Amino acid sequence: MLATKHQNTIDNAVKANHERRFYSQYPEHPKAYGEEAPAKGADNFKKMLHQPFDQLLQTGAGSRVGEETSPYTLEKLGITYPAFTVSELVTNATNAARQWANTSATNRADILVETLERIKGYFFEIAHATMHTTGQSYMMSFQASGPHANDRALEAIAMGYEELQRFPAEQVWEKPMGKTSLQLHKTFKAVPKGIGLVIGCSTFPVWNSLPGIYADLITGNPVIVKPHPKAVLPIAIAISAIQKVLQENGFDPHLCQLAADSSEEPITKELCEHPLITLIDYTGGTAFGDYVESLKHKTVFTEKAGVNSVILDSVQDMDAVAQNLAFAVCLYSGQMCTAPQNFFIPEQGISTANGNLSFNEAAQKIKDAIAALVNNPKMGAGTLGAVQNDVTLRRAQDAYTLGGKVLLQGGPVVNEEFSNARVCSPTVLEVTSADQDIYEKELFGPVILIIKTKDTSHSIQLAKQLAQQHGAITCGAYTNDAVMKEKIAEEMNSVFTPVSFNFTGFIWVNQHAAFSDFHVTGGNPAGNASFTNQEFILKRFVWVGNREVVGS
Amino acid sequence: MLATKHQNTIDNAVKANHERRFYSQYPEHPKAYGEEAPAKGADNFKKMLHQPFDQLLQTGAGSRVGEETSPYTLEKLGITYPAFTVSELVTNATNAARQWANTSATNRADILVETLERIKGYFFEIAHATMHTTGQSYMMSFQASGPHANDRALEAIAMGYEELQRFPAEQVWEKPMGKTSLQLHKTFKAVPKGIGLVIGCSTFPVWNSLPGIYADLITGNPVIVKPHPKAVLPIAIAISAIQKVLQENGFDPHLCQLAADSSEEPITKELCEHPLITLIDYTGGTAFGDYVESLKHKTVFTEKAGVNSVILDSVQDMDAVAQNLAFAVCLYSGQMCTAPQNFFIPEQGISTANGNLSFNEAAQKIKDAIAALVNNPKMGAGTLGAVQNDVTLRRAQDAYTLGGKVLLQGGPVVNEEFSNARVCSPTVLEVTSADQDIYEKELFGPVILIIKTKDTSHSIQLAKQLAQQHGAITCGAYTNDAVMKEKIAEEMNSVFTPVSFNFTGFIWVNQHAAFSDFHVTGGNPAGNASFTNQEFILKRFVWVGNREVVGS
CATH class of the missing domain: 3.40.309.10 (Aldehyde Dehydrogenase; Chain A, domain 2)
Structure with a gap:
């Protein structure tokens, strides 16, 4: 167990969430990651092309899918991903859930920060994968899918870590009754809501997905990640890193699953409508977003279209x-x-x-x-x-x-x-x-x-x-x-x-900084959620209090 | 302005919300309120019978309504209340909104605690009014609609007061850029969502309504209170006290309006569906609750039926x-x-x-x-x-x-x-x-x-x-x-x-204590909200951040 290894990182991130000054755990300069990392990442990316992606700890796939094309070369990447049925994905998530739900917020946070550290080791692979799926420039791919996404993930972990400890795990409630008193022993539990589904988009496959993934995980929910079929590789690499760290720490890697599908046989609606999927994070067009928001008995977090x-x-x-x-x-x-x-x-x-x-x-x-x-x-x-x-x-x-x-x-x-x-x-x-x-x-x-x-x-x-x-x-x-x-x-x-x-110079209206700018307010039709305010965290679990007469 | 008069009360309530020990601002023993208060309250209640209720600061009503019957005497109370159209109510709320929205959380909290102190002066009138509309015993009427309801209201004020100050009102964000840096001046505003509607029930007309009323008000929203037509008087007395304090402090009393209607011509659905009503608190049966929850573009807080x-x-x-x-x-x-x-x-x-x-x-x-x-x-x-x-x-x-x-x-x-x-x-x-x-x-x-x-x-x-x-x-x-x-x-x-x-002795499963027990978890079909967790507050406003280049 890594317990408290990353306590300092978590504490600083909690503080940053409150203060909203400039804060970053993952520098946005490629140079910060060592001289050899960029070339190694480029090389590893090339090796992944035209191969089955074999880094996931999900086994037993009935088929493989893959249809990514580089906007730079217009050639197919030729990478295939294991495909699972909705039922398999939900069963795997259900089996993984209980142990994680019963893990403390501190341990969850520690393990999740470790997953970010592991993802950091793949920043350059992810950069090339992002570039050749989304069409972002190399530098933007590196920053948006690498350090900026990791910072947004850490922001969500920290917000969750703090909120899960908002109330005492146990407390004695003593009511004065004249000369005597009545004592109740109370416990307060943050009970995870169920299974999360994170639906990714083709332009920001990592940046827009990590906040929901980490918000689900820190609050004790397993998560199924359904990427856009044209932009799978960047998030697949991140998920494989997450799965490895989970397994190394004695948890079921199916707590975070990739649910790759194809444009011809999409599984998104079937996932959305599965009764055991209770949390949905969605980034994409308004029509599908409105559908997601209209689903009954689901807690949904959307980022849809807007006109700026x-x-x-x-x-x-x-x-x-x-x-x-x-x-x-x-x-x-x-x-x-x-x-x-x-x-x-x-x-x-x-x-x-x-x-x-x-x-x-x-x-x-x-x-x-x-x-x-x-x-x-x-x-x-x-x-x-x-x-x-x-x-x-x-x-x-x-x-x-x-x-x-x-x-x-x-x-x-x-x-x-x-x-x-x-x-x-x-x-x-x-x-x-x-x-x-x-x-x-x-x-x-x-x-x-x-x-x-x-x-x-x-x-x-x-x-x-x-x-x-x-x-x-x-x-x-x-x-x-x-x-x-x-x-x-x-x-x-x-x-x-x-x-x-009055923005001029090296700052643009497009940029929203983690730990300071709330991305999307959640208050107008552009989306109902915000990276990362408290609602983004709190809606994923329920406070439940038990009481017992002391001495009973 | 009363600023900071009640700071100590507010600070203690914030602390109690966190600790969840026994805490009460308003003692549940009638004796705590003076020897003469019970008789005076009983007398005032009798004077209200068979009269137009004239304590509200809402004027210009086109008609009057009133159909309460005492479950103890089976006689009509004969009290009438001013009735307004939905359009009048919404217009009044809209006109009152801006000044309140631009009032600081500290001032709002202070004025709202003052309204609770004013309500305290009517606890015995409210007790008799509750008894003769709901059928509760005298003691239960006193406790549930008096000190317990006020404690729940204070709980909501305190939760709101704290959440509204969660992030700094302004901050300088300074990003290092090699030898220089980039500075943005940022402001964070908690923008109220709109107009609140609180729909009351016939059994707990005060206890179940005050949390929503105060949650709306502390977060800067005007509120329209639609009581059950058979249980108007208890909350009408509370609203009149709130209106008086608001007016004395230079605010529009229409920030908190009574929307009395009749069983024959109910206005609840018309209120619910008005586009400017954005927040709805509802207590009552499941059928209407499901309707409220199904409304689009509304933030709703429900307490419906359950099977315990x-x-x-x-x-x-x-x-x-x-x-x-x-x-x-x-x-x-x-x-x-x-x-x-x-x-x-x-x-x-x-x-x-x-x-x-x-x-x-x-x-x-x-x-x-x-x-x-x-x-x-x-x-x-x-x-x-x-x-x-x-x-x-x-x-x-x-x-x-x-x-x-x-x-x-x-x-x-x-x-x-x-x-x-x-x-x-x-x-x-x-x-x-x-x-x-x-x-x-x-x-x-x-x-x-x-x-x-x-x-x-x-x-x-x-x-x-x-x-x-x-x-x-x-x-x-x-x-x-x-x-x-x-x-x-x-x-x-x-x-x-x-x-x-293992409850035995003087504690019963029915009782949920303010500042300690979350009333309804919000996680199952009995209701989607909880008195008073953070969601109960946070969903009523939106964090919006503005940025400006320093020196621009």
Whole structure:
């Protein structure tokens, strides 16, 4: 037993969760992981290609599945994963549950941090796996699926560790009764809710899955992980590391199972509807998310689509703002749930430190900054990464048919390293505030809309309405006016949308930092859960108190 | 502004919520409230009869409603309450919301504790009002609607006060960037979810409503209180006290509104379905509770019906056990959601310190203890109180037709003070374990079933299944065997039902103490919420974080 090996890490993470200052257990610089790790990871990844994935401790699979294709090479990875029936997965989870439920929060936390340390040893394998399934750049793949995901996992472990110890395990309750008293011995148990299911997405297969996986595990629930069939490898590597540590510590590795399936024979609905699956974490499109939320007798945590706005009122330096926004738009080709889509600019333009900029001039600066970034040979391809799938690619390619005025037509960008890469630079459309049928939809991928409004109050009104009706995960805002800033904050916060003000330089609205930023508020249609607030943990177990007369 | 007047009370309550020892801010002895208070309360109650209730600060009602009847006199109270349309109620709440939302948690908590102190001044009026609407005995009316309800309210205030300060209001996030760093100024706001609706029941109009009312208010939400049309007065008095304190402190009294309606023209569904009502607390029957839980885009907290079991395995002294159970059964004629209904006894009987007791002997002892209590002229009528309504009375009177063997036929019991009182002593039926169609229903009121099982494991299996499928709020168990005790705890806790072991003497399974016992776990069909765990508070607001580049 590793008991208390990681106590310091856990205590620091608990403190960080409270304080919400900058905190990171896993550095985001590849160099922090040793000189040889990157090459070794790349090499191991290559060895996995065109082979059965054999690192899992799940045996007895009736068949194998595998259909991943690299967005960079457009070639199949050729890796197959063991496939199990829903019944097998649920039975395995049920068999593993009791021992884990009866394990203390301290021991669970310690073992789970050990699993993160084990995953750390595979960060570079996971980086390549992420790159060649999601289309993220190498650096983003490394950071998002490696240190950032592990930090988010640790955040969930720490939140769970603390909440599980919120109330005493036992207590004597003594009621004064005149000259005597009545004593009850009470025990308080955090009883796990059942079996968890974590449904992954094709763009962030690790970052969006680890919080649910670790939230389920720290609270004593076994978890079944159903990745998107086009992005299995990154999370399969993480799961294999988790399973090994569980087994080494005397637990059943089936506490955390991979449930790989195929696009042709998906098992997700059957899993969702199984009566013993009581917890569901879901990341993905709104239609399936609404289905998950509608299921009865399930506790669900969703992150669905949203329409993120940028409100431009006034700026110091429009060039700095445009560069910042251009990067936010181009980063992973707008395939982040936090990427801005709708840019609201008043028809009279934007005031700057150097005088007023007309609407057209402001739009032009944004367009030019995007074009400059895309065409920068050192920056363009690396920032854009690749488009994960053909549906997103076609949406971007056809964006010019949506209506409005095409300010910038997206198209192919050369990737020097991967000549076949599925790349498409952003399309920028100018529309009017009346074109709600265009801008009220999430246009996932490299498409942005610049919307002409009457004034900033009108911009706020539209952004608020979009967030309320269609969801929003982020909102960027630029203003030099303290009163307007307060108004934007109050209005957007009232629809449970956080605002990032006046971002320029090396910080972008897309980024949510573990231990500080709540990712998704849970309050609008973009999702009902938040990484990682207390609800994300508390809903996974039930406090039950027993009482006994002392001396009985 | 009262700021910090009650800081000590709040701090002690926060500490009590954590420790879960015996704690009470409001003593349960009437004597604690002064010699003259009881008579003054009785007198004031009489003055309210046959008058319009004029203590509310809600004006402009289009009509008045009132249909309460005393279960003790069977006479109408003749009190009328102002009635408002749903639209008026929601508009009033909306207008009151913003100022309260922008008030600090400290100020809110302080004002809310002041409202409890004001309510304290009406404890005896509320006691008589409760007695003559619910049928509870005078002492129970005083305790349940007075000090116990206020303690539960304070518990919710304290839980909210603490949770609202869980994260810093502002923080600087500084990310090291090599030789420089990046600074963001972050703010974290607990944004109230909207307007709360608290739907009361006819048996515990104050105790079951105050937690939701105070949970809504402490988290910044206005609340509309829709009492059962047959039990308005007790909560109307409490609301009038709340409104006065709010107004005295410069707030809109419509932050807490009474929404009285009539049985003929109920407004509950219209309130539930109003898009601006986002939070619903409900206590009552399962059918309406299931409707409330099925509403989309609402956060709901329910306490519905359950079937509570007692598992008899082995005892020290069966007479002491039978007396304890008899009181638990007779208390308020089984009209408590915590009252035991199904008594599981193995066919081979129960072992005691004085040898084995056969099934029939054990059943006989329970029956005899109930009969002795009911027929005790000093105890019977006072313990039973009165039956709240005719539906419950008929259910009890007709219980002998359910099937099984009638061990004890319930019937009228003389109440010396109120000769017309609607009183019915418990009916005891013996059934077999195969009679699930009889014992799987909640038989609200004075009806209990003694169920013959194969052995204690069989008893556990049936009690567990009932809790899982039909809900349970309590479970009593008697065993001298440590292994069996552990098994009962584990099995019942696995269906999220707390167990009270070996209760004899002056403590009964029906009682849940504020600051220590979670009332309803939220994990089985008896209800989805718990007084007062963190979820009961956290689901009422959303953490939203804004960020700004420092120096922008």
